[in-house]
Amino acid sequence: MDYIIMFMHEYGYWAMFIAMVLENANIPIPSEVVLGFAGYLIAQGVFDMTTTMIVGVLAGIVGSVLSYWLGEYGGRPVLLKYGKYIFFNEKKFAMAESLFGKYGGAAVFIGRLLPGVRTFISFPAGVARYPMPHFLLWTTLGTIPWTLLLVWLGVKLGEHWKDLIAYNHELLIAMIVVFALIGVYWLIRHKRRKQRQEER
Template sequence: MDAIVNWVVSLMELMGAPGVGIAILLENLFPPIPSEVVLPLAGFTITQGSLSFWPTYIWATIGAWVGALLLYWVGAAVGAARLRRIADWMWLVEGEDVDRALSWFDKYGPASVFFGRLVPGVRSLISIPAGIDRMNVVKFSAWTLLGSGIWNAILIGLGMWLGDAWDQVAVYVDQYSTVVYILLALILVLVFGWLIRREITNKRARAAADQGTTTVIEEKPYR
Protein backbone atom coordinates (compact mmCIF):
# COMPACT_ATOMS: atom_id res chain seq x y z
CA MET A 1 0.00 0.00 0.00
CA ASP A 2 2.83 2.42 0.83
CA ALA A 3 4.35 1.76 -2.58
CA ILE A 4 1.03 2.58 -4.27
CA VAL A 5 0.66 5.79 -2.25
CA ASN A 6 4.20 6.88 -3.08
CA TRP A 7 3.62 6.14 -6.76
CA VAL A 8 0.35 8.11 -6.84
CA VAL A 9 1.97 11.05 -5.02
CA SER A 10 4.86 11.13 -7.49
CA LEU A 11 2.40 10.90 -10.41
CA MET A 12 0.35 13.82 -9.06
CA GLU A 13 3.50 15.86 -8.40
CA LEU A 14 4.71 15.21 -11.93
CA MET A 15 1.47 15.62 -13.90
CA GLY A 16 -1.10 17.16 -11.56
CA ALA A 17 -4.76 16.30 -12.19
CA PRO A 18 -4.02 14.28 -15.39
CA GLY A 19 -1.86 12.03 -13.20
CA VAL A 20 -4.96 11.19 -11.15
CA GLY A 21 -6.75 10.30 -14.39
CA ILE A 22 -3.92 7.99 -15.44
CA ALA A 23 -3.95 6.30 -12.03
CA ILE A 24 -7.71 5.69 -12.27
CA LEU A 25 -7.37 4.38 -15.84
CA LEU A 26 -4.78 1.88 -14.65
CA GLU A 27 -6.99 1.04 -11.64
CA ASN A 28 -9.62 -0.22 -14.09
CA LEU A 29 -7.09 -2.53 -15.73
CA PHE A 30 -5.05 -3.51 -12.67
CA PRO A 31 -7.23 -3.93 -9.54
CA PRO A 32 -4.20 -3.84 -7.16
CA ILE A 33 -4.30 -0.06 -7.74
CA PRO A 34 -7.42 0.76 -5.68
CA SER A 35 -9.49 3.88 -6.37
CA GLU A 36 -10.34 3.99 -2.65
CA VAL A 37 -6.70 4.95 -2.09
CA VAL A 38 -6.05 7.10 -5.15
CA LEU A 39 -9.13 9.34 -4.96
CA PRO A 40 -9.17 10.14 -1.22
CA LEU A 41 -5.45 10.92 -1.46
CA ALA A 42 -6.25 13.25 -4.35
CA GLY A 43 -8.98 14.82 -2.20
CA PHE A 44 -6.53 15.41 0.64
CA THR A 45 -4.04 16.90 -1.84
CA ILE A 46 -6.75 19.32 -2.98
CA THR A 47 -7.06 20.64 0.59
CA GLN A 48 -3.32 21.29 0.57
CA GLY A 49 -3.66 23.50 -2.47
CA SER A 50 -1.62 21.30 -4.81
CA LEU A 51 -4.66 20.31 -6.90
CA SER A 52 -8.04 21.83 -7.75
CA PHE A 53 -11.28 19.92 -7.36
CA TRP A 54 -12.84 20.21 -10.82
CA PRO A 55 -9.78 19.33 -12.92
CA THR A 56 -9.06 16.40 -10.58
CA TYR A 57 -12.67 15.19 -10.72
CA ILE A 58 -12.90 15.55 -14.51
CA TRP A 59 -9.61 13.78 -15.17
CA ALA A 60 -10.49 10.97 -12.76
CA THR A 61 -13.82 10.45 -14.52
CA ILE A 62 -12.19 10.50 -17.95
CA GLY A 63 -9.65 7.93 -16.75
CA ALA A 64 -12.43 5.68 -15.47
CA TRP A 65 -14.30 5.99 -18.78
CA VAL A 66 -11.25 5.22 -20.94
CA GLY A 67 -10.35 2.20 -18.78
CA ALA A 68 -13.93 0.93 -19.01
CA LEU A 69 -13.90 1.33 -22.80
CA LEU A 70 -10.71 -0.73 -23.08
CA LEU A 71 -12.32 -3.58 -21.14
CA TYR A 72 -15.51 -3.15 -23.18
CA TRP A 73 -13.52 -3.83 -26.35
CA VAL A 74 -11.91 -6.87 -24.71
CA GLY A 75 -15.40 -8.25 -24.19
CA ALA A 76 -16.38 -7.36 -27.75
CA ALA A 77 -13.28 -9.15 -29.06
CA VAL A 78 -14.24 -12.30 -27.15
CA GLY A 79 -17.77 -12.14 -28.56
CA ALA A 80 -20.88 -14.14 -27.83
CA ALA A 81 -20.11 -16.92 -30.34
CA ARG A 82 -16.72 -17.68 -28.81
CA LEU A 83 -18.23 -17.55 -25.32
CA ARG A 84 -20.87 -20.09 -26.37
CA ARG A 85 -18.15 -22.47 -27.57
CA ILE A 86 -16.34 -22.06 -24.25
CA ALA A 87 -19.60 -22.67 -22.36
CA ASP A 88 -20.28 -25.88 -24.34
CA TRP A 89 -16.82 -27.11 -23.40
CA MET A 90 -17.15 -26.29 -19.68
CA TRP A 91 -18.72 -28.54 -17.06
CA LEU A 92 -22.27 -27.67 -15.96
CA VAL A 93 -22.58 -24.79 -18.40
CA GLU A 94 -24.27 -24.84 -21.79
CA GLY A 95 -24.19 -22.53 -24.77
CA GLU A 96 -27.83 -21.65 -24.10
CA ASP A 97 -26.74 -20.20 -20.74
CA VAL A 98 -24.77 -17.55 -22.60
CA ASP A 99 -27.89 -16.62 -24.57
CA ARG A 100 -29.91 -16.39 -21.34
CA ALA A 101 -27.24 -14.20 -19.73
CA LEU A 102 -27.10 -11.91 -22.76
CA SER A 103 -30.89 -11.71 -22.83
CA TRP A 104 -30.80 -10.68 -19.17
CA PHE A 105 -28.11 -8.12 -19.94
CA ASP A 106 -30.18 -6.71 -22.79
CA LYS A 107 -32.90 -6.01 -20.25
CA TYR A 108 -30.86 -4.89 -17.24
CA GLY A 109 -27.54 -3.90 -18.84
CA PRO A 110 -27.73 -0.13 -18.23
CA ALA A 111 -28.58 -0.58 -14.55
CA SER A 112 -25.84 -3.22 -14.22
CA VAL A 113 -23.22 -0.91 -15.69
CA PHE A 114 -24.34 1.98 -13.48
CA PHE A 115 -24.47 0.09 -10.18
CA GLY A 116 -21.43 -1.99 -11.11
CA ARG A 117 -19.35 1.20 -11.23
CA LEU A 118 -20.17 1.70 -7.53
CA VAL A 119 -18.72 -1.65 -6.41
CA PRO A 120 -14.93 -2.16 -6.10
CA GLY A 121 -13.76 -5.08 -8.22
CA VAL A 122 -17.04 -5.25 -10.10
CA ARG A 123 -16.44 -1.71 -11.42
CA SER A 124 -13.93 -2.97 -13.94
CA LEU A 125 -15.38 -6.40 -14.73
CA ILE A 126 -18.87 -5.11 -15.59
CA SER A 127 -17.44 -3.60 -18.78
CA ILE A 128 -16.59 -7.04 -20.21
CA PRO A 129 -20.15 -8.49 -20.41
CA ALA A 130 -21.28 -5.14 -21.81
CA GLY A 131 -18.74 -5.61 -24.59
CA ILE A 132 -19.71 -9.24 -25.18
CA ASP A 133 -23.33 -8.15 -25.51
CA ARG A 134 -22.23 -5.31 -27.84
CA MET A 135 -24.19 -2.84 -25.74
CA ASN A 136 -24.56 0.48 -27.56
CA VAL A 137 -21.27 2.32 -26.94
CA VAL A 138 -22.95 5.69 -26.39
CA LYS A 139 -25.35 4.18 -23.85
CA PHE A 140 -22.50 2.28 -22.19
CA SER A 141 -20.42 5.45 -21.99
CA ALA A 142 -23.29 7.47 -20.53
CA TRP A 143 -24.00 4.97 -17.74
CA THR A 144 -20.28 4.50 -17.09
CA LEU A 145 -19.70 8.24 -16.79
CA LEU A 146 -22.71 8.62 -14.49
CA GLY A 147 -21.70 5.78 -12.15
CA SER A 148 -18.01 6.69 -12.20
CA GLY A 149 -18.83 10.35 -11.65
CA ILE A 150 -20.78 9.56 -8.50
CA TRP A 151 -18.08 7.18 -7.20
CA ASN A 152 -15.29 9.68 -7.88
CA ALA A 153 -17.16 12.58 -6.29
CA ILE A 154 -17.84 10.57 -3.12
CA LEU A 155 -14.24 9.39 -2.67
CA ILE A 156 -12.62 12.72 -3.54
CA GLY A 157 -15.09 14.48 -1.24
CA LEU A 158 -14.36 12.08 1.61
CA GLY A 159 -10.64 12.67 1.18
CA MET A 160 -11.20 16.43 1.38
CA TRP A 161 -13.45 16.06 4.42
CA LEU A 162 -11.22 13.68 6.39
CA GLY A 163 -8.00 15.53 5.63
CA ASP A 164 -5.03 13.83 7.28
CA ALA A 165 -7.23 10.79 7.99
CA TRP A 166 -7.96 10.28 4.26
CA ASP A 167 -6.60 6.72 4.45
CA GLN A 168 -9.61 5.74 6.60
CA VAL A 169 -11.73 5.83 3.45
CA ALA A 170 -10.12 2.58 2.32
CA VAL A 171 -11.15 0.95 5.61
CA TYR A 172 -14.79 1.97 5.17
CA VAL A 173 -14.80 0.93 1.52
CA ASP A 174 -13.33 -2.46 2.47
CA GLN A 175 -16.20 -3.01 4.92
CA TYR A 176 -18.74 -1.99 2.29
CA SER A 177 -17.02 -4.23 -0.29
CA THR A 178 -17.05 -7.20 2.09
CA VAL A 179 -20.83 -7.00 2.47
CA VAL A 180 -21.28 -6.77 -1.31
CA TYR A 181 -18.87 -9.67 -1.95
CA ILE A 182 -20.71 -11.87 0.56
CA LEU A 183 -23.99 -11.19 -1.24
CA LEU A 184 -22.36 -11.96 -4.60
CA ALA A 185 -20.86 -15.16 -3.18
CA LEU A 186 -24.28 -16.28 -1.97
CA ILE A 187 -25.72 -15.62 -5.41
CA LEU A 188 -22.91 -17.65 -7.02
CA VAL A 189 -23.53 -20.53 -4.61
CA LEU A 190 -27.24 -20.51 -5.51
CA VAL A 191 -26.42 -20.43 -9.23
CA PHE A 192 -23.89 -23.26 -8.83
CA GLY A 193 -26.46 -25.32 -6.95
CA TRP A 194 -29.02 -24.70 -9.70
CA LEU A 195 -26.50 -25.78 -12.37
CA ILE A 196 -25.69 -29.00 -10.52
CA ARG A 197 -29.38 -29.78 -10.06
CA ARG A 198 -29.98 -29.17 -13.76
CA GLU A 199 -27.08 -31.46 -14.70
CA ILE A 200 -28.45 -34.25 -12.50
CA THR A 201 -31.92 -33.82 -14.00
CA ASN A 202 -30.52 -33.90 -17.54
CA LYS A 203 -28.50 -37.05 -16.81
CA ARG A 204 -31.58 -38.81 -15.45
CA ALA A 205 -33.57 -37.75 -18.50
CA ARG A 206 -30.87 -39.07 -20.85
CA ALA A 207 -30.62 -42.32 -18.90
CA ALA A 208 -34.40 -42.79 -19.06
CA ALA A 209 -34.38 -42.09 -22.80
CA ASP A 210 -31.55 -44.59 -23.37
CA GLN A 211 -33.36 -47.23 -21.30
CA GLY A 212 -36.55 -46.69 -23.29
CA THR A 213 -34.66 -47.14 -26.56
CA THR A 214 -33.06 -50.36 -25.28
CA THR A 215 -36.44 -51.75 -24.21
CA VAL A 216 -37.94 -51.07 -27.62
CA ILE A 217 -35.05 -52.86 -29.31
CA GLU A 218 -35.37 -55.89 -27.02
CA GLU A 219 -39.11 -56.21 -27.63
CA LYS A 220 -38.75 -56.00 -31.39
CA PRO A 221 -39.79 -59.41 -32.85
CA TYR A 222 -37.49 -61.45 -35.08
CA ARG A 223 -38.44 -61.95 -38.68
Protein backbone atom coordinates in the same frame (compact mmCIF):
# COMPACT_ATOMS: atom_id res chain seq x y z
CA MET B 1 0.32 2.13 -2.81
CA ASP B 2 3.42 4.24 -2.17
CA TYR B 3 4.45 4.20 -5.84
CA ILE B 4 1.03 5.61 -6.81
CA ILE B 5 1.41 8.43 -4.30
CA MET B 6 4.93 9.20 -5.53
CA PHE B 7 3.70 9.09 -9.14
CA MET B 8 0.94 11.61 -8.38
CA HIS B 9 3.31 13.81 -6.39
CA GLU B 10 5.65 13.94 -9.37
CA TYR B 11 3.24 14.24 -12.30
CA GLY B 12 0.01 15.56 -10.76
CA TYR B 13 -3.16 15.32 -12.85
CA TRP B 14 -1.48 13.28 -15.59
CA ALA B 15 -0.49 10.63 -13.08
CA MET B 16 -4.02 10.61 -11.66
CA PHE B 17 -5.49 10.24 -15.15
CA ILE B 18 -3.21 7.34 -16.10
CA ALA B 19 -3.78 5.54 -12.78
CA MET B 20 -7.57 5.83 -13.07
CA VAL B 21 -7.57 4.72 -16.72
CA LEU B 22 -5.63 1.60 -15.74
CA GLU B 23 -7.88 0.98 -12.73
CA ASN B 24 -10.99 1.13 -14.88
CA ALA B 25 -9.34 -1.12 -17.48
CA ASN B 26 -9.18 -3.98 -14.93
CA ILE B 27 -5.66 -3.26 -13.60
CA PRO B 28 -5.72 -3.70 -9.79
CA ILE B 29 -5.03 -0.11 -8.72
CA PRO B 30 -7.31 0.91 -5.81
CA SER B 31 -9.41 3.92 -6.73
CA GLU B 32 -9.63 4.62 -2.99
CA VAL B 33 -5.90 5.38 -3.09
CA VAL B 34 -5.92 7.48 -6.26
CA LEU B 35 -9.07 9.49 -5.61
CA GLY B 36 -8.64 9.61 -1.85
CA PHE B 37 -5.12 11.00 -2.22
CA ALA B 38 -6.39 13.44 -4.86
CA GLY B 39 -8.92 14.67 -2.30
CA TYR B 40 -6.13 15.10 0.22
CA LEU B 41 -4.17 17.16 -2.34
CA ILE B 42 -7.24 19.36 -2.80
CA ALA B 43 -7.36 19.92 0.96
CA GLN B 44 -3.68 20.90 0.80
CA GLY B 45 -4.33 23.38 -2.01
CA VAL B 46 -2.29 21.40 -4.54
CA PHE B 47 -5.20 20.11 -6.67
CA ASP B 48 -8.37 21.92 -7.72
CA MET B 49 -11.75 20.28 -7.07
CA THR B 50 -13.26 20.96 -10.50
CA THR B 51 -10.18 19.85 -12.43
CA THR B 52 -9.83 16.74 -10.26
CA MET B 53 -13.44 15.75 -10.92
CA ILE B 54 -13.10 16.28 -14.68
CA VAL B 55 -9.87 14.27 -14.84
CA GLY B 56 -11.29 11.50 -12.64
CA VAL B 57 -14.51 11.12 -14.61
CA LEU B 58 -12.80 11.27 -18.03
CA ALA B 59 -10.23 8.69 -16.91
CA GLY B 60 -13.03 6.43 -15.66
CA ILE B 61 -14.81 6.63 -19.00
CA VAL B 62 -11.64 6.03 -21.05
CA GLY B 63 -10.62 3.03 -18.93
CA SER B 64 -14.12 1.58 -19.11
CA VAL B 65 -14.16 1.89 -22.90
CA LEU B 66 -10.81 0.05 -23.07
CA SER B 67 -12.28 -2.75 -20.94
CA TYR B 68 -15.39 -2.78 -23.16
CA TRP B 69 -13.25 -3.14 -26.31
CA LEU B 70 -11.27 -5.93 -24.69
CA GLY B 71 -14.52 -7.78 -24.12
CA GLU B 72 -15.87 -6.96 -27.58
CA TYR B 73 -12.81 -8.05 -29.56
CA GLY B 74 -11.15 -10.55 -27.24
CA GLY B 75 -13.97 -12.08 -25.27
CA ARG B 76 -13.83 -14.10 -22.08
CA PRO B 77 -11.09 -16.54 -23.32
CA VAL B 78 -8.58 -13.66 -23.62
CA LEU B 79 -9.23 -12.49 -20.06
CA LEU B 80 -9.01 -16.01 -18.68
CA LYS B 81 -5.76 -16.60 -20.58
CA TYR B 82 -3.96 -13.35 -19.77
CA GLY B 83 -5.80 -12.34 -16.61
CA LYS B 84 -3.06 -13.73 -14.37
CA TYR B 85 -0.77 -10.94 -15.57
CA ILE B 86 -3.11 -8.31 -14.13
CA PHE B 87 -3.99 -10.29 -11.00
CA PHE B 88 -7.38 -11.10 -12.50
CA ASN B 89 -10.06 -11.86 -9.93
CA GLU B 90 -12.36 -14.43 -11.52
CA LYS B 91 -14.84 -14.31 -8.62
CA LYS B 92 -15.43 -10.58 -9.02
CA PHE B 93 -15.61 -10.94 -12.78
CA ALA B 94 -18.23 -13.69 -12.39
CA MET B 95 -20.25 -11.31 -10.21
CA ALA B 96 -20.03 -8.59 -12.85
CA GLU B 97 -20.96 -11.03 -15.61
CA SER B 98 -23.96 -12.30 -13.63
CA LEU B 99 -25.05 -8.75 -12.85
CA PHE B 100 -24.93 -7.73 -16.49
CA GLY B 101 -26.71 -10.91 -17.58
CA LYS B 102 -29.55 -10.20 -15.18
CA TYR B 103 -29.99 -6.43 -15.52
CA GLY B 104 -28.45 -5.60 -18.90
CA GLY B 105 -27.46 -1.98 -19.43
CA ALA B 106 -28.66 -0.87 -16.00
CA ALA B 107 -26.03 -3.22 -14.54
CA VAL B 108 -23.34 -0.93 -15.95
CA PHE B 109 -24.65 1.85 -13.73
CA ILE B 110 -25.16 -0.47 -10.74
CA GLY B 111 -21.75 -2.06 -11.15
CA ARG B 112 -19.97 1.29 -11.37
CA LEU B 113 -21.12 2.01 -7.82
CA LEU B 114 -19.90 -1.26 -6.29
CA PRO B 115 -16.25 -1.53 -5.15
CA GLY B 116 -14.52 -4.53 -6.70
CA VAL B 117 -17.19 -5.16 -9.33
CA ARG B 118 -16.99 -1.69 -10.88
CA THR B 119 -13.72 -2.37 -12.67
CA PHE B 120 -15.03 -5.54 -14.34
CA ILE B 121 -18.57 -4.55 -15.33
CA SER B 122 -17.49 -3.02 -18.66
CA PHE B 123 -16.00 -6.28 -19.92
CA PRO B 124 -19.24 -8.34 -20.10
CA ALA B 125 -20.93 -5.31 -21.70
CA GLY B 126 -18.34 -5.51 -24.46
CA VAL B 127 -18.73 -9.28 -24.80
CA ALA B 128 -22.49 -8.76 -25.23
CA ARG B 129 -21.80 -5.91 -27.69
CA TYR B 130 -24.12 -3.65 -25.70
CA PRO B 131 -24.72 -0.46 -27.76
CA MET B 132 -21.86 1.97 -27.16
CA PRO B 133 -24.00 5.14 -26.77
CA HIS B 134 -26.02 3.48 -23.99
CA PHE B 135 -22.85 2.07 -22.44
CA LEU B 136 -21.25 5.53 -22.34
CA LEU B 137 -24.37 7.04 -20.78
CA TRP B 138 -24.63 4.46 -17.97
CA THR B 139 -20.86 4.48 -17.41
CA THR B 140 -20.76 8.26 -17.07
CA LEU B 141 -23.75 8.30 -14.71
CA GLY B 142 -22.10 5.66 -12.53
CA THR B 143 -18.61 7.16 -12.67
CA ILE B 144 -19.59 10.65 -11.50
CA PRO B 145 -21.00 9.77 -8.04
CA TRP B 146 -18.22 7.27 -7.28
CA THR B 147 -15.51 9.77 -8.21
CA LEU B 148 -17.21 12.60 -6.33
CA LEU B 149 -17.69 10.46 -3.22
CA LEU B 150 -14.07 9.30 -2.91
CA VAL B 151 -12.61 12.71 -3.73
CA TRP B 152 -14.94 14.40 -1.25
CA LEU B 153 -14.08 11.87 1.46
CA GLY B 154 -10.39 12.43 0.76
CA VAL B 155 -10.91 16.18 1.24
CA LYS B 156 -12.84 15.71 4.48
CA LEU B 157 -10.48 13.12 5.95
CA GLY B 158 -7.39 15.17 5.10
CA GLU B 159 -4.29 13.54 6.55
CA HIS B 160 -6.41 10.51 7.48
CA TRP B 161 -7.43 9.83 3.87
CA LYS B 162 -5.86 6.35 4.06
CA ASP B 163 -8.83 5.33 6.23
CA LEU B 164 -10.66 4.91 2.91
CA ILE B 165 -8.55 1.82 2.29
CA ALA B 166 -9.05 0.39 5.78
CA TYR B 167 -12.83 0.83 5.59
CA ASN B 168 -13.29 -0.44 2.04
CA HIS B 169 -15.92 -3.02 3.08
CA GLU B 170 -17.88 -0.44 5.06
CA LEU B 171 -17.86 1.77 1.97
CA LEU B 172 -19.25 -1.11 -0.07
CA ILE B 173 -22.07 -1.63 2.43
CA ALA B 174 -22.85 2.09 2.43
CA MET B 175 -23.04 2.15 -1.38
CA ILE B 176 -25.33 -0.89 -1.40
CA VAL B 177 -27.63 0.75 1.17
CA VAL B 178 -27.74 3.98 -0.85
CA PHE B 179 -28.45 2.07 -4.04
CA ALA B 180 -31.18 0.03 -2.31
CA LEU B 181 -32.86 3.24 -1.09
CA ILE B 182 -32.72 4.71 -4.59
CA GLY B 183 -34.22 1.48 -5.95
CA VAL B 184 -37.07 1.51 -3.42
CA TYR B 185 -37.78 5.17 -4.19
CA TRP B 186 -37.87 4.45 -7.92
CA LEU B 187 -40.21 1.44 -7.47
CA ILE B 188 -42.63 3.43 -5.28
CA ARG B 189 -42.64 6.31 -7.74
CA HIS B 190 -43.17 3.94 -10.69
CA LYS B 191 -46.02 2.17 -8.89
CA ARG B 192 -47.78 5.44 -8.06
CA ARG B 193 -47.42 6.65 -11.65
CA LYS B 194 -48.92 3.39 -12.91
CA GLN B 195 -51.84 3.69 -10.50
CA ARG B 196 -52.57 7.23 -11.70
CA GLN B 197 -52.56 6.08 -15.32
CA GLU B 198 -54.98 3.27 -14.47
CA GLU B 199 -57.30 5.70 -12.65
CA ARG B 200 -57.50 7.84 -15.78
